[in-house]
Amino acid sequence: MLRYYVKLGALSIRRNSILSALMVAAIATGIGACMTIVNINYVMGGDPIPHKSKVLYHVQLDSWDPLEAAREPDFPPSQVTYRDGTALLAAAEARRQVLSYRSSRVVEPAERDQLPFMVNGRSTSADFFTMFDTPFLYGAGWGASADEGQEHVAVITKEINERLFGGRNSVGRFIVMNGDSYRISGVMNSWAPTPKFYDVNNQSFGDAEEVYFPLSVSIAKEISSDGNTNCWKPVGENSYQAFLNSECVWLQFWVELHSVEEKEAYMLFLDAYAETQKALGRFARPINNRLSNVMQWMAVEEVVDDDIQVLLGLAVLFLIVCLLNTIGLLLAKIMRRCGDISLRRALGASRSAIFSQYIVEAGLIGLTGGLFGVALTWAGLQGIRGLYGNSGFLERLVSMDWVMVLAAVGLAVVAALGAALYPTWRACKIQPASQLNSL
Amino acid sequence: MGPIWRALLRNKSSYVLIALQIALTMALMVNAIAIIQERSRLMGRPSGVDEENIFQIYSSSFDPDLEYQSMVAADLDLIRNHPGVVDAVLTNSMPLRQGGWSQGLAIAPGDNSDAVGVAIYFVDEHGVGTFGIDLIAGRNFLPTDVRWFDPDGGPRWPETIILSNAMAMALFPESTAAEVIGRVAYIENNLPVTIIGIIDRMQAPWKEWSGVERSMLVPMKRGDDFARYVVRTETGYRDEVIPQIEKALADRDTGRIIDGAQTMNDVRAAAYLEDSAMIKLLVFIVSLLTAITSLGIVGLASFSVARRTKQIGTRRALGATRRSILRYFMLENFLISTVGVLGGAVLAVAINIWMVQIFALTPIAWYVVPVAMLALWIVGQLAVLGPARRASQVSPATATRSI
Incomplete structure (x- = not known):
């Protein structure tokens, strides 16, 4: 069933390509901005000598x-x-x-x-x-x-x-x-x-x-x-x-x-x-x-810069705005498909089936957004390096490890699923056959 | 307006989303502007020296046989007589260099007196001319005022000093600059020094220090293998003089390194690198965010136009003009934006109060909030213009179809 939903999701993403692209872009930008700053914060606040730092x-x-x-x-x-x-x-x-x-x-x-x-x-x-x-x-x-x-x-x-x-x-x-x-x-x-x-x-x-x-x-x-x-x-x-x-x-x-x-x-x-x-x-x-x-x-000694902490706060706000944007767009997309949903419900699909279908679709969008987000994070780190000049220590601050890459993709998927919850819940509430007369 | 409001309430969720986006965008925008304003103000403070024509260069000896004092004398002689050079001085630091020497200065001797921290620039009689600073009272140092620091004995401090006006006022708040001339201050608790001159302004080397305007010129030369020279050139000659001086100094003695040539403009750029980077980052984030929010407005407005095509057609069929349809959607956006920016104003101030407490930022200026509100109203109206136009193009005949 999951594979079928993935297929349906991919189909739907392709059919509404502009709307889907907007959603992917919103998630990718939000993740990119947020993870750029999180990454710098992570390196700055990192443990310089993990095996001995406690002794x-x-x-x-x-x-x-x-x-x-x-x-x-x-x-x-x-x-x-x-x-x-x-x-x-x-x-x-x-x-x-x-x-x-x-x-x-x-x-x-x-x-x-x-x-x-x-x-x-x-x-x-x-x-x-x-x-x-x-x-x-x-x-x-x-x-x-x-x-x-x-x-x-x-x-x-x-x-x-x-x-x-x-x-x-x-x-x-x-x-x-x-x-x-x-x-x-x-x-x-x-x-x-x-x-x-x-x-x-x-x-x-x-x-x-x-x-x-x-x-x-x-x-x-x-x-x-x-x-x-x-x-x-x-x-x-x-x-x-x-x-x-x-x-x-x-x-x-x-x-x-x-x-x-x-x-x-x-x-x-x-x-x-x-x-x-x-x-x-x-x-x-x-x-x-x-x-x-x-x-x-x-x-x-407060080695993590105040500026980075302020930016971290702003970046989180930024991600929230991007997610609100995604929620809005998903809502628009699902509402446009009221007809489909009520038809499926009338033909016997359960609420949980509808829920799974749309949450899988949102997950796909989140995953795509996350991958683009990692690319944008990398670009963002290069941009920061450009802004702060090419001194040696920046090389270390703007490097990304696997933990951060996985964190970026993970955050994107979780964020997209979170964003999808409300629209999907709305979709589940659509009554069977309620929209059929206007099809 | 009443019907619009009631229509909004019927389909709350998407409008609430837009209003929330506008509110958060506004909160972020206002706080970013507050930080940008603060940083720009800091970056705009004058250092007091002739920044365009000054550069520094250093000599670091590694040959123990190279005699320091005669080397410095010969170097200064060479630099000062170089064509295009106005003046040069041996010193320990310069404004914005972010590294230097500070000391306490008090108006009474003793261990327990309240000393005021002041940045120290060791110079000779060429200090005032080299930095291009203005004496507003008293006189410059004479060659007879200048001492060499001797590690094997001799005075720790010379008898005379010149203060920046801000330092003079910190020590003698009741006096004018002219009245401070001739007064005695105490350094290292009980060593007296006489104030012989007041300069208008010369910043301390640390830009983030609260006493950045407090500085003091001390007529003393010191060092044993490291010599920092500050050179002032005639306008327009700086960039050609630097390599000439580097070569001339390096050619004369081989037991040392001549390096670190840096213009005052570069020193300033390095000191404020983080601030200017922060400004650029914030401008970028705010622009991107505004773009995303306006795209969100476009998306949702298009969606609501598409959903209401039939209703629009009906209204048109019942006699509404294109203008009134356009106005309907513009007004609808205006209402949502109003809710958004009002919420945003509250949120912005709340975040600002919090940031002021945590990061010791200065609070936002009052006018930033209404300006940001206005800006977001305009952005909202521009964003909704496209979809609203499309709505106004819906033909009245649409209403008659498929009912």
Whole structure:
């Protein structure tokens, strides 16, 4: 019976081709607009590191101004001071911990004909690679002993390896940055956490850094951060040492904790640390330390843009208007077929038979609309890319995965069926033979 | 009108659908316009600098032997003497660059005094001329006011500063610009600086900052390997000067990279990229939606004309003119639209109130609602014109058939 209804539906769609095309167009546009925005929202709000996001915790310590919260109403600063970061790192109370900051470098290629170029760099402690599970093409990160010994080691990305070494295994070779030679310990494979969760202070959807080297080396070389630096208290003196001792926050600190007990124990450790600092005359605010796992931290930092949320609301309204339109058109179509329906009913068709016939037809329209809608979504994403320019992170935001394609088609079918309910119900109410006299 | 209304009530559902569509379209349109207006207003704010003729370029040294201070002096000398260049300065940022330095400034010394946040531009005596800003009181820096920042000691701040008028008014609300000259403010709680000049306007580097009009020029040069130069050219020379300067600087020293040349126009476009994209998206969505709604009106009007062909014929046969048939359908649409836009007005305001609370948007201007109502009335009338014409063409003879 279903096959027969599908056939009837296809026939009816072909017979009323203009009206059907309008309906398909309405559903496709609605789905296209809605799914374009939903897709961006989905990527922005996605989990950047699904297999570990529940065990990685971002650490906040309230070292801020006694007179004013770092962020209203009572948020601690989102980064840590050098003093606190290094103290927590040395305490090593968690399974793993990483302290890092962003700073650029100039790379001088060994080949004479290549010009020096700037790279985004990250000065970090050794656990970065194991903790964030970065993929490696060759080699690996460096060990904790390299941090302590201030060894000149570096991890470079696949792209930099391509540029400097023609893509060959470069582990053990050297890269020269700002006059210093660093031994390459590993070459990272493509890695693009979206959002860039470990440092959302500087472009939440930016590219991951291109070169990584020990934090201890950068500090010894007095290299300042390229990223956000916030101070509530005057540094006092001009020197780099004074800056390191200051209350300025500019580093990101993360820990890895595997269970609720570990988390609670670490929280106790943080609070005890804050007490020792209070004894030194720091941390004048009430104790307010926080541990947020990856998704909690993304929510605190509101990485999903307000604009996208406004657009999402508007897109949903848009889809509703498109569906109202479809309901109207379906109603018009079914009412035009009053004669057919009453004839069928008079010949013995049950209400449920009529209902099935028209709901199948609506489903067909929804499916077609959904397929066109996926195409329009793709076009919409390309359009958005055009509007926002061609920066790297957009490539990721405007890509569509299978989940979204299926969601688009599914939403279209559900929407079309929903839209079909009322008109079909009206069709079922038509009395047998009521219209026959006017045929 | 009475009979039309009663006819509408007999066949409610399709008309309710149209009215709902109009209401939602209107709600969306009004809120989109509110956002567009807000963004356009933000984008229209002047930065205060000579945007058409300014560009920035940076030098990043990697050779530890390249002496920074003499390099900067030689670079500035080279740029300032280049034909087509009006002036140039070593600075840390520029308006709309979205990255910079801010500090608190207070009118009394001490740890607990209320400091007002202000954006800092480190410049020398060429800062005012390079940015093309107007001094409205006091004087510009003299070469003797300018200091080099020394990491091994020396002053943290120079003795003199120039403030934007908005900053001066934030510190001394009761005074005029001229009265502020010579007053002392305190930076980093208790270091005194004397205000020697007031400029009309120079925006802070962050466009979304609430204190975007508060800025301060500080006569100090600082840095160790990175130097950002801002250059102002004579009108029309900017685009040809940029590659010349890039080459001249790169040719002189090899231990560094010269890069990042960007015109102020590009800096502005980058800063407002999201806003202009949002405006375009909203215009697109609203136009598309209006088109879909008017197609819906056309579809349903055609359907109702087709359904009532016989009735129309009867009316015509009983003496109604073509005009009165046309008028009937136009009036019918007007009634539906009225219900739609009234509902839409309520919905629009409700959504706006909600969005203002959640996203901190500014509320809609009162006149947007009636303008949108008028626009949708017109759209409705235009959409129904075609089907209504067709209705008026129905011949009176139709009524006599098949009864």
